[in-house]
Amino acid sequence: MPQCPQGVRELGRNHPWLRFPNSCSAEACCCQAPRKHPAIDRQIGAERGLWRHSDQSKKHLSCAALVLGTWGGGLVHGPAAATAASTRPSGSLTGSSSTHEFQAETRKLLDIVARSLYSEKEVFIRELISNGSDALEKLRHKLMSEGKDLPELEIHLETDSKKGTLTIQDTGIGMTREELLSNLGTIARSGSKAFLDMLQNQAEASSKIIGQFGVGFYSSFMVADRVEVFSQLAAPGSPGYCWCSDGSGTFELSEASGVQAGTKIVLHLKKECMEFASEDRVRDVITKYSNFISFPLYLNGQRVNTLQALWMMEPKDIGDWQHKEFYRFIAQSYDEPRYILHYKTDAPLNIRSIFYVPEMKPSMFDVSRELGSSVALYSRKVLILTKATEILPKWLRFLKGVVDSEDIPLNLSRELLQESTLIRKLRDVLQQRLIKFFIEQSKKDPEKYAKFFEDFGLFMREGIVTIAEQEVKEEIAKLLRYESSTLPPGQLTSLSEYASRMPAGSRNIYYLCAPNRHLAEHSPYYEAMKKKDAEVLFCYEQFDELTLLHLRQFDKKKLMSVETDIVVDHYKEEKFEEHRPAEECLSSQDAEDLLAWMRNALGSRVATIKVTPRLDVHPAMITVLEMGAARHFLRMQQLAKTSEERAQMLQPTLEINTGHVLIKKLNQLRLKQPELAHMLLDQIYDNAMIAAGLNDDPRPMVNRLNDLLAKVLEKH
Ligand SMILES: Nc1ncnc2c1ncn2[C@@H]1O[C@H](COP(=O)(O)OP(=O)(O)OP(=O)(O)O)[C@@H](O)[C@H]1O
Ligand SMILES: [Mg+2]
Numbered sequence: 001m002p003q004c005p006q007g008v009r010e011l012g013r014n015h016p017w018l019r020f021p022n023s024c025s026a027e028a029c030c031c032q033a034p035r036k037h038p039a040i041d042r043q044i045g046a047e048r049g050l051w052r053h054s055d056q057s058k059k060h061l062s063c064a065a066l067v068l069g070t071w072g073g074g075l076v077h078g079p080a081a082a083t084a085a086s087t088r089p090s091g092s093l094t095g096s097s098s099t100h101e102f103q104a105e106t107r108k109l110l111d112i113v114a115r116s117l118y119s120e121k122e123v124f125i126r127e128l129i130s131n132g133s134d135a136l137e138k139l140r141h142k143l144m145s146e147g148k149d150l151p152e153l154e155i156h157l158e159t160d161s162k163k164g165t166l167t168i169q170d171t172g173i174g175m176t177r178e179e180l181l182s183n184l185g186t187i188a189r190s191g192s193k194a195f196l197d198m199l200q201n202q203a204e205a206s207s208k209i210i211g212q213f214g215v216g217f218y219s220s221f222m223v224a225d226r227v228e229v230f231s232q233l234a235a236p237g238s239p240g241y242c243w244c245s246d247g248s249g250t251f252e253l254s255e256a257s258g259v260q261a262g263t264k265i266v267l268h269l270k271k272e273c274m275e276f277a278s279e280d281r282v283r284d285v286i287t288k289y290s291n292f293i294s295f296p297l298y299l300n301g302q303r304v305n306t307l308q309a310l311w312m313m314e315p316k317d318i319g320d321w322q323h324k325e326f327y328r329f330i331a332q333s334y335d336e337p338r339y340i341l342h343y344k345t346d347a348p349l350n351i352r353s354i355f356y357v358p359e360m361k362p363s364m365f366d367v368s369r370e371l372g373s374s375v376a377l378y379s380r381k382v383l384i385l386t387k388a389t390e391i392l393p394k395w396l397r398f399l400k401g402v403v404d405s406e407d408i409p410l411n412l413s414r415e416l417l418q419e420s421t422l423i424r425k426l427r428d429v430l431q432q433r434l435i436k437f438f439i440e441q442s443k444k445d446p447e448k449y450a451k452f453f454e455d456f457g458l459f460m461r462e463g464i465v466t467i468a469e470q471e472v473k474e475e476i477a478k479l480l481r482y483e484s485s486t487l488p489p490g491q492l493t494s495l496s497e498y499a500s501r502m503p504a505g506s507r508n509i510y511y512l513c514a515p516n517r518h519l520a521e522h523s524p525y526y527e528a529m530k531k532k533d534a535e536v537l538f539c540y541e542q543f544d545e546l547t548l549l550h551l552r553q554f555d556k557k558k559l560m561s562v563e564t565d566i567v568v569d570h571y572k573e574e575k576f577e578e579h580r581p582a583e584e585c586l587s588s589q590d591a592e593d594l595l596a597w598m599r600n601a602l603g604s605r606v607a608t609i610k611v612t613p614r615l616d617v618h619p620a621m622i623t624v625l626e627m628g629a630a631r632h633f634l635r636m637q638q639l640a641k642t643s644e645e646r647a648q649m650l651q652p653t654l655e656i657n658t659g660h661v662l663i664k665k666l667n668q669l670r671l672k673q674p675e676l677a678h679m680l681l682d683q684i685y686d687n688a689m690i691a692a693g694l695n696d697d698p699r700p701m702v703n704r705l706n707d708l709l710a711k712v713l714e715k716h
Contacts, residue, residue, distance in 0.1 A: 087158040087169045087264060093242055097254030106187040107249050113187070114221040114247060117413045121223055121273065125282065126289035127216035128168045128265060129155060129297065130382050134192045135172025135263055136295050137208045139234050141199075142173065151234075154296040157286070161277040166224075169264035170295075175231040180243045180253060183214075184229065190214030208294065210380050213412050221247035223276055224267035234261040291329070292381040309381045311352045311402050315342040327356045330376060331400035335359040338452065341437045349426055355401035355434065361455040362398055373397045378404040379414065390417050393431050395463030395476070398456050403430070435475050442479075442494070450492055453481050461547040473551050480547075482511070482537040485526070489517050495554045498537060508560040511537040513545040513628065513693075524621035524691055528614035529562040536562055545628045563627035563692070566614070567653075579613070586658040586667055594667045598654070601681055604644050607651040615657035620684050622692040623653045631693050643686075646694065654688060679708055 102110060118124075132155040143150055151171065158167045175183060175191075183191040192211030199206050220227050225246055232240035240259025245251035267276075275281045283299055290297065292309035310318050310326050327337045337356035345351050355375070373396055377388035381404065391403050405426060409418045417423055442449035453460075463476045481492035486501070498509055510529065514520035520538040529536055539545065548559050560568075586594065595609050602609070615621060624630050630650050656663050662684060669677035682704060689695040 087156050087167045092257055093254045094257045097242075097252045099250050099252050100181065100185060101250050102245075103186050106185065109187040109215070110218055110221065110247055113215050113218040117215065118219055118222065119413065119415055122276075122285045123289065123413075123415070124219040124222055125157075125166075125168075125276070125285045126382060127219045129157075129286070129290045129293060130210040131192075131217060132168060132170030132172060132263070133293050133295055134195075134209050134211050135170050135174070138173040138192075138195055139171075139262075142234075154298065155293070156298045156301075157282060158300055159277050159279045159282055161274070164269045164271075164274055164277050166267045166269060166276050166282065167264060168267075169260075169262065171260070171262040172234065174233040174238070174262050175241070176233050176238070177241055177253065177255075180229065180231060180241055184217060184243055185251065186214075187218060188214040207406055208380060210382055215412055218247070220265070220267055223269055223273035225270050226268040228266040228268075229263060230256060230259045230266075231263040232259040232261050288386075289383040291383075292378070294381065309378075309404075311342070311344075311354045311378075311404055312381065315344075318342070323354075323356075326354070327400065330402060331356065331358060331374070333358060333360070333400070337400075338448070339437075339441060341434065343430075343433050343437075345429075349422070349429060350406045351426070351429065352404040353402060353430070355399045355437075357398065357452065357456070358400060362459075366398065367458055373399060375399060375401045375403055377408070377417070378402055379408060379410060380404065380406065382414075384408075384410060384414050385417075388417070390423050391426055391430065393427060393463065393467065395459050395466065396431065396434060398459050399434070431472070432475070435479065438479050442481075446492070450481060453479070453492075457481075457541065458543065461541070461543045464547050465543070465550045470553075474554055477551050477554055482539055482544075483517060484538065485521070485536040493537070495537075498535060499555050499557055501535060502557070506534070508534075508558050508565065509537070509554060510534050510560055510562050510565060511539050511544075511548055512562045513539045513548075516540055522617075524615055524618035524688070525562045525566065527616060527618060528566050528612070528621065531614055532565075546632055549628050549632070561628050563623065564625070566621075566655075567623050567625050567627075580659050584659045586664060590667055591658050594658075594663070594670070595656075597670050598656075598681060601678055602654070602685060605647045605652075605685060606654045607647070608653040610653060610655055611658050612655035615655070615660070617660075618657060618688075618691070619660040619662040620654055620656045620688045622688040622694065623655055624650045624692070624694070627692065627694075634694065635696070643689070643695075646689075650694065652689075652692075652694075654685065676711060679704055679711075683708060 101107075136153045136155070140150060140153060153171055155168065155170045158169075159165075160167070179191060182189060190211050190213060192209050193214065196206050196209055196212075227245055227247065229243040230240060231243070232238050238261070240256045241253060242256040242259070243251055243253050269277055276285075279300055283304060286297060286299060286304050291305050291307055293305055294309070296303060297305040307326060307329060308322070310322060323340055324336055327340075328334065336359050338359045339355075339357040341353075341355045343351065343353045343355070373389055373392035373394070374387055375392055376383060377385045377391060388403065391408075392399065403426075407422060408426065409420055409422060410416070411418055438449070438452075441452070457480070460476055460479045464473045464480075467473055467476070477495055479494075481494055483489065483491065484493045484498065487493055495509060502509075512520050512523060512526055512529070514523055517538055517540075520526055520536075520540075526536060539548065545561075548561070551559055553559055585591075591611050595611070598609050599606070612621070634646065634649075658664070662680070666677055666680055666684070669680060683701065686695060686698070686701050690698060
């Protein structure tokens with residue numbers, strides 16, 4: 001009987017137009033003379049690497065329909081059904097059957113595997129499909145090394161809700177009697193591991209074998225009270241066998257006829273597990289765990305796994321649409337990725353990964369989510385965890401994607417990672433690579449990056465605040481962007497760029513936190529700073545202050561809030577020359593008297609009062625040691641309700657500008673109209689506290705302001 005070439009059947013299943021119900025006799029089938037098939041070649045053949053046929057397309061199409069009815073090694077043409085059958089008959093038992101006891105330790109372990117090893121029952125499907133995939137891989141390896149043609153390599157699942165069965169069949173290597181006895185009779189004995197050991201580092205095949213522990217098969221007893229395994233070695237003339245067990249202590253082994261090359265496993269489901277006889281349920285499980293298995297997977301005759309494991313491919317071979325499709329699958333989302341990083345490496349660890357940054361801006365809910373990353377962990381294309389929180393630092397949780405690494409230590413159930421230095425290493429390598437990627441992107445397209453930073457910057461700030469290691473904080477800090485006093489509004493700059501512009505010898509990176517550029521530029525602190533002629537970064541976001549406080553330094557330069565710098569200058573007793581003519585300011589005697597009066601009037605609301613030459617347009621400013629931290633502390637604690645309480649904690653200094661009209665007027669009024677002078681002083685003090693961001697509730701001063709306004713307007 002002629003064998004049908006792979007491509008035709010493949011096409012038949014996926015392309016309904018090939019399913020013509022024409023009759024096509026085996027004799028007339030063009031498959032016997034495979035060469036060129038114009039219709040198929042033109043349509044899809046080229047991209048799938050199909051066989052080419054010489055006969056007329058019509059004939060061939062009908063043949064395709066015919067062969068849909070059969071599949072697997074030893075495929076036979078004949079008057080078969082025109083739809084794709086899924087699994088083949090099981091074969092009948094011949095000869096005597098022998099009963100075997102599981103080895104003592106296997107019996108005990110079987111119980112553990114069936115009851116408590118796996119967190120979810122559904123993973124038995126993943127385990128059996130993975131075994132099928134390994135069997136196919138072994139057959140492929142064997143035939144290729146013998147230089148033989150490959151037969152159909154595929155896996156079929158069939159649900160039968162009437163009988164309450166789920167059947168999984170592969171056209172793989174199959175098992176001999178001895179292999180059935182030892183591989184399925186002894187737990188923790190992995191024929192696949194032995195196969196790998198035999199291969200000894202033949203990387204190509206070894207990276208594709210999934211089995212390693214020798215327990216996966218027994219997960220079938222979580223859901224089945226009887227499991228039948230029909231298997232026949234994929235070598236001409238090999239006998240078929242049937243292995244059968246209820247998982248309680250013994251299994252039976254007998255020779256069977258009519259068994260197909262490969263392995264077929266029939267699970268007779270427990271009553272409470274009948275859900276796995278439902279096609280929809282099984283499809284969901286396959287799509288979740290085994291969507292990227294390298295071999296075609298069919299469920300009740302329909303192909304399920306159509307997506308490719310992109311992360312295993314060469315980046316240049318992947319089209320945009322493939323990324324979009326894959327992103328939507330992995331992120332369960334309908335937007336598109338704005339950034340894509342496909343990262344493959346073999347040193348220091350084996351990593352195959354793809355990361356996506358979603359187009360959609362994260363909601364507050366996403367930001368505050370306590371969960372870790374949304375990156376899925378695969379091992380050799382099989383899903384291990386949908387959300388592998390361990391493999392990326394928490395601040396990178398906005399990324400979607402996949403990490404696959406042969407080096408990741410999995411525990412027996414595969415679903416748990418063993419926290420180890422290796423996982424930490426993986427996390428570090430990925431973090432470093434991602435930061436590097438974002439820096440590259442910011443150079444490539446600054447505008448696009450600015451949008452990304454606006455949408456996702458909060459995560460970076462969180463990373464800097466929460467991560468303990470200074471080097472890592474500084475790495476993440478390379479991603480921060482701010483406006484700067486030396487650049488036009490709207491243009492952003494990085495800390496690294498700031499550092500590169502610093503004059504030789506300067507050691508501080510200055511920043512000022514304010515709600516927007518206007519307020520920053522008109523702040524008394526910025527005014528005081530201007531005299532130094534240093535570049536100042538303007539930080540507008542709520543958490544910038546906290547972030548920079550935590551960062552403390554960058555590239556050996558100190559991060560210095562301009563407010564703090566003013567205080568530090570005092571300590572250093574740095575002298576700023578008064579640049580105004582003396583007659584524009586109060587005389588030193590007047591100033592001293594005024595200070596004494598103010599001290600008395602303000603009482604415990606200030607720790608010190610002094611004259612500053614650093615202000616022009618502002619009458620006064622408040623300085624506090626570590627202003628940012630103080631502000632943050634006040635906000636968090638909601639303590640200190642009154643100005644006196646606040647002052648006790650902050651120990652503020654009030655610095656006054658004796659050249660300012662308000663201060664000069666105050667000096668006159670304190671003698672002539674003490675009541676008005678007190679009101680004016682209170683207002684100047686409150687204004688300075690507001691400018692310092694230390695007064696969050698200006699309501700109490702409204703009455704005073706009204707009184708002041710009334711006085712101003714008295715004469716009008
Ligand atoms: N469909 C199959 N075809 C051929 N051999 C199989 C098949 N299923 C299981 N085996 C053999 O039985 C062995 C045990 O399978 P089992 O799933 O318990 O362990 P494993 O796949 O080796 O490791 P893991 O626990 O990681 O899955 C396999 O190593 C393999 O040799
Ligand atoms: Mg297995």
